[in-house]
Amino acid sequence: MNVKVNRRSFIQVSSLVSGGLVLGFSWGSCTRPEEVIVMPKEWFDLNGFLKIGDNGLVTIMSPNPEIGQNVKTAMPMIIAEELDVDWKNVIVEQAPLNTDLFNRQVAGGSQSIRQGWTSLRTTGATAKQMLINAAAQKWEVEASTLKAEKGFVINSAGEKLGYGELASIASGMEVPTSESVKLKDPKDFTLIGTNVSNVDIDKIITGKPLFGIDTKKEGMVYASVLRPPSFGNSLKSVNDAEARQVTGVSDVVQFGDKVAVIASNSWAAMKGKKALKAEWENGETEDTAFHDEEMMTLLNTKTDKPKREEGNVEKGFAEADEVIERIYEAPFLPHNCLEPMNFYADVRSDKVELLGPIQTPAGTRKQVADLLERPEDEVSVDMTRMGGGFGRRLYGDFALEAAEISDKIKKPVQVLFTREDDMTAGTYRPASKYKFKAGIKDGRMTSYHLVGVGYDMWGNCTRHDNFPGGAVDNYLVESHTPHTNITTGAWRAPITNFLAFAEQAFLDEVAEKCEKDPVEFRLELFEKAKSNPAGKVEYDVDKSIGVIKLAAEKSNWGKSQDGVYQGFSTYYSHNTYVAEVAEVVLENGSPKVQKVTCAIDCGIVVNPLGALNQVEGGVVDGIGHAMYADFSFENGRANHENFNTFRLIRNPEAPKVETHFVESYNDPTGLGEPTLPPAGGAIANAFAKAGKERMYKQPFIQAKGLIG
Amino acid sequence: MATYTINVNGKKREVDADPDTPLLWVLRDHLGLVGTKYGCGVASCGACTIHLDGSAVRSCSVPVGAIENQKITSIEGLSEKGDHPVQLAWKEHDVPQCGYCQAGQIMSASALLKKNANPTDDEIMGAMAGNICRCGTYNRINAAIKTAVKNS
Ligand code: FES
Ligand code: FES
Numbered sequence: 001m002n003v004k005v006n007r008r009s010f011i012q013v014s015s016l017v018s019g020g021l022v023l024g025f026s027w028g029s030c031t032r033p034e035e036v037i038v039m040p041k042e043w044f045d046l047n048g049f050l051k052i053g054d055n056g057l058v059t060i061m062s063p064n065p066e067i068g069q070n071v072k073t074a075m076p077m078i079i080a081e082e083l084d085v086d087w088k089n090v091i092v093e094q095a096p097l098n099t100d101l102f103n104r105q106v107a108g109g110s111q112s113i114r115q116g117w118t119s120l121r122t123t124g125a126t127a128k129q130m131l132i133n134a135a136a137q138k139w140e141v142e143a144s145t146l147k148a149e150k151g152f153v154i155n156s157a158g159e160k161l162g163y164g165e166l167a168s169i170a171s172g173m174e175v176p177t178s179e180s181v182k183l184k185d186p187k188d189f190t191l192i193g194t195n196v197s198n199v200d201i202d203k204i205i206t207g208k209p210l211f212g213i214d215t216k217k218e219g220m221v222y223a224s225v226l227r228p229p230s231f232g233n234s235l236k237s238v239n240d241a242e243a244r245q246v247t248g249v250s251d252v253v254q255f256g257d258k259v260a261v262i263a264s265n266s267w268a269a270m271k272g273k274k275a276l277k278a279e280w281e282n283g284e285t286e287d288t289a290f291h292d293e294e295m296m297t298l299l300n301t302k303t304d305k306p307k308r309e310e311g312n313v314e315k316g317f318a319e320a321d322e323v324i325e326r327i328y329e330a331p332f333l334p335h336n337c338l339e340p341m342n343f344y345a346d347v348r349s350d351k352v353e354l355l356g357p358i359q360t361p362a363g364t365r366k367q368v369a370d371l372l373e374r375p376e377d378e379v380s381v382d383m384t385r386m387g388g389g390f391g392r393r394l395y396g397d398f399a400l401e402a403a404e405i406s407d408k409i410k411k412p413v414q415v416l417f418t419r420e421d422d423m424t425a426g427t428y429r430p431a432s433k434y435k436f437k438a439g440i441k442d443g444r445m446t447s448y449h450l451v452g453v454g455y456d457m458w459g460n461c462t463r464h465d466n467f468p469g470g471a472v473d474n475y476l477v478e479s480h481t482p483h484t485n486i487t488t489g490a491w492r493a494p495i496t497n498f499l500a501f502a503e504q505a506f507l508d509e510v511a512e513k514c515e516k517d518p519v520e521f522r523l524e525l526f527e528k529a530k531s532n533p534a535g536k537v538e539y540d541v542d543k544s545i546g547v548i549k550l551a552a553e554k555s556n557w558g559k560s561q562d563g564v565y566q567g568f569s570t571y572y573s574h575n576t577y578v579a580e581v582a583e584v585v586l587e588n589g590s591p592k593v594q595k596v597t598c599a600i601d602c603g604i605v606v607n608p609l610g611a612l613n614q615v616e617g618g619v620v621d622g623i624g625h626a627m628y629a630d631f632s633f634e635n636g637r638a639n640h641e642n643f644n645t646f647r648l649i650r651n652p653e654a655p656k657v658e659t660h661f662v663e664s665y666n667d668p669t670g671l672g673e674p675t676l677p678p679a680g681g682a683i684a685n686a687f688a689k690a691g692k693e694r695m696y697k698q699p700f701i702q703a704k705g706l707i708g
Numbered sequence: 709m710a711t712y713t714i715n716v717n718g719k720k721r722e723v724d725a726d727p728d729t730p731l732l733w734v735l736r737d738h739l740g741l742v743g744t745k746y747g748c749g750v751a752s753c754g755a756c757t758i759h760l761d762g763s764a765v766r767s768c769s770v771p772v773g774a775i776e777n778q779k780i781t782s783i784e785g786l787s788e789k790g791d792h793p794v795q796l797a798w799k800e801h802d803v804p805q806c807g808y809c810q811a812g813q814i815m816s817a818s819a820l821l822k823k824n825a826n827p828t829d830d831e832i833m834g835a836m837a838g839n840i841c842r843c844g845t846y847n848r849i850n851a852a853i854k855t856a857v858k859n860s
Contacts, residue, residue: 651836
């Protein structure tokens, strides 16, 4: 039998010892405050994912990092569904990093639920089978005569045994093979598909420590790090005399081109950093003007190998009644997670402990081990809740800094970025430009040529197999991905966060030239992809058409009131289909986005309450960055450092978002990202309807004549 | 360095700090009240919002040396049991995504309702314009404020 004092019972015991009688918990968010959960005397491990207490309480580990996409609620819900336990008896804990036990502990690509779906269900179902087997042993009957419901195993006579009573026997039983356990028919789900509030809601609304930045540990000091102010600079020399005078500053250490000021509190560390006098060596630095020129040249340069080619676009253009060509441009963008980058590290001779907000704990552990030349099993990386990720926390540079500094000063340390550090030393969304060219013949788009240029975009800045691939007879997609010394990386909905706007804005112009309604125009292309494809079709045409029609219907497409201008956009990303209709009114001549109707097909919606929040957030994020996000570099230095000049979307600028999920029993797909890409196109197309110039460049706010 | 006695969440607290230390860091690092968040340090994001004698202020931009005997309320002191009408409304609407901005949002919203028990939509948006939510939970924030108005 596997009985041991584990962390939870330890916490319970130590709380009792410290005098705080722990009886009233409202962990599970469905737990109303008046419902008092008594902690069990003993917990039994059934597998790495869950523990059952002797009173029937269940602790479920949420394996993946939580960045606000709400997987800490949704992943345990999936386990609880198959386990058949009442959600109000569930406690959720963030799992430790354990690559043997858990698959893919990563928050990225909107894949947590999609890729975890079957294994999480199997985990719950396996544990349930063990409890049923335990009951069968107790009752001396065949397991097949028993069923489970809401935390009880029930026999044919209707007698019940609670999971709590069975846990100790079950935990000692052989684990059934995953093939031998039966998963539920999705039609029988009772928890999945219901509204479950965020498992951390009580802590969030009362300000309890929860985030990496809230970490306080015995003996911990704070570090603020001075990094080169420009990409391409290196450190020549530093004078730290003044910094050392700042109250609370205990040390100044140099590592590589960086200088860390160590202090007893965050403010002293930041103040000390400001007092450093550094001289920088000017290396090769880049400007936005240089990037613009380079990208423009590449837009007109043939690639050696197209990403995809069908038919003959040149011939198509030559035979066309009309050819239209447009260029779309977007800047580098910082992520601006509201919680600035930070990490805790304690490098000791026997082990290395790291703790903080990270989307890729396993990869970070490896990097830290490599950096310190320590075996990986001496390094632990624990995850805190994250104040946003958006891709920035896929890169563990801040964790490596913490490890390096702790190793140098031989103390536990928290590295904390100031907002200025965060905005100027980021891994930016790559700047990019797209050139689209379409040939129109007899009112149809018969040729389509896309050339993309994006900095360091993983070898491809397009999505060549997305729509309208397969829907146009002559089709050519090319990509250039030049190098820059500005660090770039994934930014929520990589590539498509801008490509989708460009494509959808362009298609509206083509539709106009074809004298077709934008929705009709797109539907015709999808119909062609279905009935007479011009090449392989790697998206689901029916699902695409489904969301387009749903968005059109729910938004009353084409029948808006006078003075309300609608814009349409649709995009497929992260395995999810989305269509959006933006509604714009003019206020003193300036467009205001008042509403966005969003139709979405993401398969089964695990937690509609959380899912709606993701949809709304994605739309608002997409609009905000398309409208306002201005960013550029001069001599390798970012032109914005903080929110006093860098504009993020604010409360009065956010439209109402109305969401419609396609009812589905298909396995769930991504949700954290897919509603962002179409948003920019929807508003740009609405602006054009409102009589404004078409948008070709982000941020829109700088477009001539848009405001006033 | 000087010793300050400040009134935080109804209790007198002593802190040793330089006079220019922002209240934000006094709360977070000196007093361990980490509910108040750092987002920008330049009064532009609202993550650090607290109440000073009942009014919403950005604690990142108030040096501790400027505090006399004003009453400081942080998210931890907004209500004893997390049951301020704004907190309950936040829970009912499940407002947060990442949650990082939410303490600041709640403090701004509760200060608004104290001054204006029945704000219009424009007044709500105006009062909340100083609080960035990077995750874009503005729809829910505004809906929750309306619920709090109803329930206060
Ligand atoms: S941290 Fe004070 S307003 Fe941003
Ligand atoms: S919930 Fe993430 S910043 Fe507001």
